[in-house]
Amino acid sequence: MPQEIDVSLVHVTKKFGDLVAVDDVSFEVPKGSFFSILGPSGSGKTTVLRMIAGFETPTSGDIYIGGERVNDVPPNKRRCNMVFQRLALFPMMDVLGNVTFGLRRRGGMSKAEMERLARKALERVGLQGLGRRKINQISGGQQQRVALARSLVLDPTVLLLDEPLGSLDLKLRQDMKLELKHLQARMGTTFVYITHDQTIALAMSDTIAVINRGKIEQIASPEELYRRPATHFVASFVGENNKLEGGRLVRMRDAQVCEVDFGGILMSGRMGEPLSPGDTVDLFIRPEMISLRPGRHENGFPGKIEEINFDGSHSLIVVNLLEGRAPITINVKLQHTEQAPEVAAGDLVTLSWRWDAANAFRSPTGKEA
Amino acid sequence: MFAASNSQKSLSRWLFYAYILLILVFTLGPLVIVTILAFNNNPSASFPWQGFTLDWFKSSTPDRVGLFDDARMMAAVVSSVKVAVAVTLISVILGVNNAFLFVREKFVGKEFLYMLMLGPLVVPGVVLGTSILAFSHGIANALDSALGNGAGTFLRPGFWLVVLGQVSFVATTTTLVITARLKRFDLSLEEAAMDLGATRSAAVLHVTLRFLGPAIFGAAIIAFLFSFENFNTTYFLSGPDPTVPIILYSRLRFGISPEINAVSVLMMVTTGLLGLAASAFQKEEGLA
Amino acid sequence: MHLSTRFRRGQRLWLLLLPTLLWIGLLFVLPHIKLFLLSFMDRRSGAFTLANYAAFFNSSLYRNVFVRTTTFSIVTTLLTLFISFPAAFIITKVLGRKMKALALIAIVLPYWVSELIQAFTWMILFRETGVLSYLLQYLGITHHNIEFLYHNSTIVVGLVYTSLLFMTIPIINSLDTLDDSLIEAAYDLGGDFWSTMREIIIPHAAPGIMVGSIMVFMLNLGNYVTVTLLGGKNSLWFTESIYNQFIVRFNQNQGAAFGVILLTFSVLFVWIVLKITKQDLTEAM
Numbered sequence: 001m002p003q004e005i006d007v008s009l010v011h012v013t014k015k016f017g018d019l020v021a022v023d024d025v026s027f028e029v030p031k032g033s034f035f036s037i038l039g040p041s042g043s044g045k046t047t048v049l050r051m052i053a054g055f056e057t058p059t060s061g062d063i064y065i066g067g068e069r070v071n072d073v074p075p076n077k078r079r080c081n082m083v084f085q086r087l088a089l090f091p092m093m094d095v096l097g098n099v100t101f102g103l104r105r106r107g108g109m110s111k112a113e114m115e116r117l118a119r120k121a122l123e124r125v126g127l128q129g130l131g132r133r134k135i136n137q138i139s140g141g142q143q144q145r146v147a148l149a150r151s152l153v154l155d156p157t158v159l160l161l162d163e164p165l166g167s168l169d170l171k172l173r174q175d176m177k178l179e180l181k182h183l184q185a186r187m188g189t190t191f192v193y194i195t196h197d198q199t200i201a202l203a204m205s206d207t208i209a210v211i212n213r214g215k216i217e218q219i220a221s222p223e224e225l226y227r228r229p230a231t232h233f234v235a236s237f238v239g240e241n242n243k244l245e246g247g248r249l250v251r252m253r254d255a256q257v258c259e260v261d262f263g264g265i266l267m268s269g270r271m272g273e274p275l276s277p278g279d280t281v282d283l284f285i286r287p288e289m290i291s292l293r294p295g296r297h298e299n300g301f302p303g304k305i306e307e308i309n310f311d312g313s314h315s316l317i318v319v320n321l322l323e324g325r326a327p328i329t330i331n332v333k334l335q336h337t338e339q340a341p342e343v344a345a346g347d348l349v350t351l352s353w354r355w356d357a358a359n360a361f362r363s364p365t366g367k368e369a
Numbered sequence: 370m371f372a373a374s375n376s377q378k379s380l381s382r383w384l385f386y387a388y389i390l391l392i393l394v395f396t397l398g399p400l401v402i403v404t405i406l407a408f409n410n411n412p413s414a415s416f417p418w419q420g421f422t423l424d425w426f427k428s429s430t431p432d433r434v435g436l437f438d439d440a441r442m443m444a445a446v447v448s449s450v451k452v453a454v455a456v457t458l459i460s461v462i463l464g465v466n467n468a469f470l471f472v473r474e475k476f477v478g479k480e481f482l483y484m485l486m487l488g489p490l491v492v493p494g495v496v497l498g499t500s501i502l503a504f505s506h507g508i509a510n511a512l513d514s515a516l517g518n519g520a521g522t523f524l525r526p527g528f529w530l531v532v533l534g535q536v537s538f539v540a541t542t543t544t545l546v547i548t549a550r551l552k553r554f555d556l557s558l559e560e561a562a563m564d565l566g567a568t569r570s571a572a573v574l575h576v577t578l579r580f581l582g583p584a585i586f587g588a589a590i591i592a593f594l595f596s597f598e599n600f601n602t603t604y605f606l607s608g609p610d611p612t613v614p615i616i617l618y619s620r621l622r623f624g625i626s627p628e629i630n631a632v633s634v635l636m637m638v639t640t641g642l643l644g645l646a647a648s649a650f651q652k653e654e655g656l657a
Numbered sequence: 658m659h660l661s662t663r664f665r666r667g668q669r670l671w672l673l674l675l676p677t678l679l680w681i682g683l684l685f686v687l688p689h690i691k692l693f694l695l696s697f698m699d700r701r702s703g704a705f706t707l708a709n710y711a712a713f714f715n716s717s718l719y720r721n722v723f724v725r726t727t728t729f730s731i732v733t734t735l736l737t738l739f740i741s742f743p744a745a746f747i748i749t750k751v752l753g754r755k756m757k758a759l760a761l762i763a764i765v766l767p768y769w770v771s772e773l774i775q776a777f778t779w780m781i782l783f784r785e786t787g788v789l790s791y792l793l794q795y796l797g798i799t800h801h802n803i804e805f806l807y808h809n810s811t812i813v814v815g816l817v818y819t820s821l822l823f824m825t826i827p828i829i830n831s832l833d834t835l836d837d838s839l840i841e842a843a844y845d846l847g848g849d850f851w852s853t854m855r856e857i858i859i860p861h862a863a864p865g866i867m868v869g870s871i872m873v874f875m876l877n878l879g880n881y882v883t884v885t886l887l888g889g890k891n892s893l894w895f896t897e898s899i900y901n902q903f904i905v906r907f908n909q910n911q912g913a914a915f916g917v918i919l920l921t922f923s924v925l926f927v928w929i930v931l932k933i934t935k936q937d938l939t940e941a942m
Contacts, residue, residue: 055841075844088842092860101856102846154846385747389760392744396767396821399778402788406781414781416791463680470673482677489685493879493923495896496692496916497685499903503695503913504688537684598771600882605903614773621777621886625784633774644769 004031005067006158006190007052007080012061014047021047023214024061029158029192029207034184036201037194039211040237045194048211049160052192053082066157076105080158081151087143087164089135095122095146096131102154121153122146125183141172148180152187161193165200177203198238202226210234229272232361235284242290242330244283246368249360251277257355263325265301269358280363287333289357292317293350294341300352303330305345317343319351400637407630414627425631436631442616449597449612452528456535456596461589463536464543465581468551471544489538494601501534502526502605527608534606539595543588550584551577590647594640689920695913709914719898723918726895727926729809730877733816737824737873738866740817745828745865746858750837761829768822776886779815780806783887807889815887816877823876824869831865832858867934871927878923895919 007029014022022044029035039045050056051063054075063070070078081102090098099118103109109117115131122128125145130138138146144164151159165173165180181204184191195201201208202222210217210225210233218230229235236243247260247267252275259268260281269283296302303319306329314335321328330351334340343349406414410422412433428435436442471483489497509521523529554577562572578585600614607615613636620629699706713719748760767775782788783805793799805811835858843853859866884894895915902912 053841053845055844075841076847076849082842082845084838084842086836086838088836088838090839090842090857092857101843101848105847105849105852150846382751385751388743389747389752392740393760393763395818397763399775399782399818400767400770403774403778403781406788413786415786416788416795463676466673466676470677474670474673476670476674482681485686486677486681488681491875492685492689492920493875493896495879495881495899496920497688499899499912499916500688500692501684502903503909504691506909507691533684536680540680594769598773600771600773601879604881604900614771617773617777618882618886621773621780625777625780629777630781633777636774637770640769640771641766644766647769648765 005029006031006065007035007192008064009048009052010062010064012048012051012058012063014044014051014056015059020214022051022058025211025214025216026061027209027216027219029190031190032188033206034181034191034193034204036205036208037192037211038196038198038201038208038238039194040196043196043211044214045196045211046162047214049082049162049192049194052080052158053160054078079156080160081154081156082160082162083147083151083164085162085164085166087147089143089146089150091135093135094131095127095133095135095138098135098146099131099150099153101150106154117153118149121149124152124187125149126179140168141176144168144176148183152189156189158190158192161191163193163195163197166195166197173200180204202238210237212237227356228270229284229359231272232282232364235272235359235361240287240331240333241284242287244285244328244330246363246365247281247283247360248368249275249277249279249281258360260360262328265321265324265328267301267358268355269360270356272359272361275360275362280366280368281360282363283358283360285330285353285358287316287331288314288335290330290332290351290353292319292332292334292341292343293352294343294347295350296348297350297352300350302348302350305343305347305349307345308343319349321351322348403630403633404637406627407634409627412627414625414630425627426635434628436628436635439628442613442628442632445611445613445616448528448610449614452531452535452603452612453593453596455532456539457589457592459532459536460539460543460592461547461585463540464547464588464592465578465585467540467544468547468581471548472551486541486544489541494538494599495605497537498534498602498605501530501537501602505530505533505606525608526606528610530606530608531603531612534602535596535599538602539592542595543592546588546591547581547584550581554580587647590643594643594647598636598640692913692916695910696917697914698910700908700910709911710918712911713914713918719915722893722898723895723922725893726878727922729812729816730874733813733820733877734870734874736813737817737820738870741821741824741869742828742862742866745825745832745862748825749829749832750835750840764822764825767818772819772882773886775819776815776883779811779818779887783811806887807891809888811887812884812892815883816880819880819883820873820876823872827865827869827872828862829865831862835861863934867931871930875923875927878919 005028008027010026012022012025013020025044025048037045037048047056051058052065054070054073058071065078065080090101093101096115096118099121100114103114103117119128119131122131122145125148127142127145127149130142135143135146147164161180165176168176177200180191184204193201193204202225205222207219208222208225209219212233218225218234220228220230225234226239229238235241244262244267247262250259250261250266252258252271253268256270257268258271258275258281259266260283262283267283269285275281293300302322304322306318306320309316309318314333317332317334319330319332321330332351334343405418406416407425408421408423409416409418410420410424411417424433424435426435427437429438467486471479505524509524512521512524513519558576558580559572562576563569567575597612598614599612600618603612603615604618611619613632617629617632620626696709697705697707699708713723744764748757748764752760780787784790785802785804785806787805789805790803793803794801839857839861840853843857848856879896880894881896881900884892885897888894896919899912899915899919902908902915
């Protein structure tokens with residue numbers, strides 16, 4: 001059975017004068033999914049969202065919502081609603097006034113019916129009984145929920161979220177993150193969420209599109225994105241990584257695995273993109289995928305612990321590799337489990353990792369270390 | 370930003386531009402026409418254009434008196450400047466004094482006094498002028514009978530009464546401008562100056578008043594302008610040496626001569642430049 | 658030590674208070690008390706009388722002038738609002754940065770030109786041998802001079818012109834604080850131009866509209882120059898009645914009563930309007 005698609009962008013480009021903000025972007029958002037667009041500030045993600053909402057018109061390409069081409073449909077006629085970055089709640093109305101605003105515009109409904117729907121929406125986001133409060137009388141977290149209720153009450157095909165959690169403090173953000181995910185699962189509404197915060201994107205999304213300089217770098221599930229980044233940018237942007245720069249690709253073991261020479265040390269890794277011998281490559285290794293054994297061992301890379309940074313559930317251990325012509329520093333994330341080895345600064349250790357914990361990409365600078 | 374398809378969007382955008390253009394024609398058009406007419410060699414002070422001339426500024430033939438050769442007009446300019454300088458000085462000093470009073474001091478009835486101080490801005494100029502006239506008339510009579518004839522003369526219509534009458538409302542404006550800046554002054558700067566060995570008065574002089582400098586300058590320009598242009602209040606208080614607006618008004622009631630165009634241009638240029646200086650200063654203030 | 662600083666502080670307060678009290682007392686409070694007292698005095702004997710007020714309420718001429726002044730002030734205030742609001746909206750929300758600065762300068766410039774010159778420019782345009790009359794003949798629309806001065810509509814044009822800035826600036830200030838995303842949110846939720854105007858933009862600008870309207874109304878009510886120059890002998894403005902009593906008829910007491918009536922009325926009127934529209938002026942300022 002083919003999946004139903006709620007939003008699709010087909011070769012969409014947006015220029016502001018000479019500046020190409022969005023460059024030939026295409027993607028599809030399946031019905032009922034939580035879709036995130038992840039990118040650094042200035043990557044064009046906001047422009048993509050604003051084009052879906054209808055506040056910007058694509059320079060070329062088409063946008064479809066619920067199968068209908070909406071390029072020429074104004075924002076007030078599109079069946080998608082937006083939760084704004086700074087929420088944009090109307091201070092001249094109370095909470096209920098905000099939530100019924102869209103229903104009142106739509107008309108054809110009694111006042112009592114509108115209020116019933118609005119109260120139901122407020123209940124759904126856990127704000128029952130606050131309908132008569134002024135916007136400046138409720139907390140930041142409650143404001144987030146009002147903004148959600150205000151859009152959800154209209155039962156949109158797609159809900160667009162412009163990084164609304166960004167303004168909250170860390171603890172509240174963690175709570176809201178889970179709540180938002182549960183709400184989405186419960187309602188089955190398609191969410192398109194843009195953010196520069198990869199922890200939020202990884203935790204909430206079914207699918208993530210990573211965007212950089214107006215171009216889509218990769219569209220994948222969070223796990224795929226994390227384990228098998230498709231580009232150099234994704235590898236450095238998503239999650240923590242050790243980035244070993246300027247190695248020379250010596251040979252390919254098979255279609256997937258290559259061996260890279262870093263000043264005399266040979267490391268193997270997954271090829272993130274097609275590479276050939278002689279290429280200058282950077283190798284990305286996840287700190288938590290590295291195993292650390294005290295003492296010197298046959299398989300693996302010998303090193304000396306430079307410093308240990310305690311961080312509660314784990315420690316970040318900085319290790320200098322012993323062999324090789326140039327100094328190489330690798331961070332290792334060590335979980336504090338019962339089996340975790342006891343180590344101290346200055347200890348000799350051996351590091352090892354599976355080949356697929358390391359991803360190799362062509363170095364953008366091309367300079368060998 | 371406006372919900373419309375592209376073609377509608379550009380149409381409404383053009384309508385907006387057209388509206389703004391219309392407003393600009395309305396606000397600037399008359400001023401432009403007066404400026405053109407000031408250089409038109411047509412004694413009827415109207416169109417058609419009969420060539421360029423500077424006669425309405427400088428000429429002393431019997432049928433054409435330029436403004437610089439018009440003794441009464443020039444005398445009015447002198448007395449206007451005299452009044453404006455006096456009003457500016459007094460109003461700025463009062464403004465600084467009031468700012469310190471309302472920002473730094475605490476006393477019973479402060480709120481009430483502040484509201485009262487805003488009064489002269491709200492009361493129509495005609496009422497302000499007449500009430501000051503009536504009041505000063507009574508005082509002058511009392512002074513005359515108590516101290517002999519002539520003792521109350523300075524409170525009769527004339528230079529000093531005009532100055533006092535204008536100070537009544539100009540000082541409110543200077544107070545508002547200077548107060549706004551003093552409110553933003555960080556008191557710890559004054560404390561730091563004293564900590565470094567300055568006396569209290571030296572700290573106020575070298576730190577606080579210098580901080581107030583731009584506001585005092587701006588307030589002075591505004592005070593000068595308000596005084597120079599005032600008609601309503603001045604009309605009732607003016608004596609044998611009228612200011613420019615008073616002369617202009619009395620002439621306008623009898624008819625229009627091209628010389629008045631020239632006076633207008635001169636006033637527009639001076640007040641326009643001063644006004645621009647004042648708004649530029651205020652803009653800077655807004656950013657600071 | 659403690660006592661002396663307290664003493665010095667008290668001294669400083671009085672030193673600052675004295676000039677302020679002299680200014681506001683001698684140049685504002687006492688003159689208005691004098692005006693108030695004069696209005697209740699007989700012109701010759703100085704005895705208490707209500708005759709000056711009775712003269713106003715019994716004379717249909719004065720009453721009519723007063724009603725006329727008020728009506729015209731309200732009409733011109735509303736007219737100014739209808740012209741200024743779209744201008745303020747376009748300047749703050751439609752124009753780009755450069756155009757905005759340009760439009761602002763163009764609107765502020767006439768404000769620095771004295772009201773007298775402003776009225777004069779309209780005389781130049783509207784009088785019988787004026788620019789407008791010339792233009793109409795030049796275009797062949799008419800073949801003789803037409804007097805546009807000394808009509809009610811001339812007064813309205815002049816008043817709107819002098820008031821425009823006092824209305825536009827407060828509205829611009831209040832619209833400037835309106836976050837654009839609020840307007841976008843209203844569109845996003847299905848609002849159109851008019852509903853967004855009605856429910857978001859105008860409520861947000863209400864304090865600015867209020868301040869502007871009150872200022873313009875008071876300015877119109879107390880106007881003298883524009884109305885007498887553009888309305889001529891037929892201007893029939895209440896401030897002219899005050900002037901006539903004081904200067905032409907030397908009847909201070911009658912003029913004082915008129916002044917008190919004008920003041921009381923304008924304050925009452927503004928207070929009632931604020932009550933009706935449930936606006937708080939202190940909030941708006």
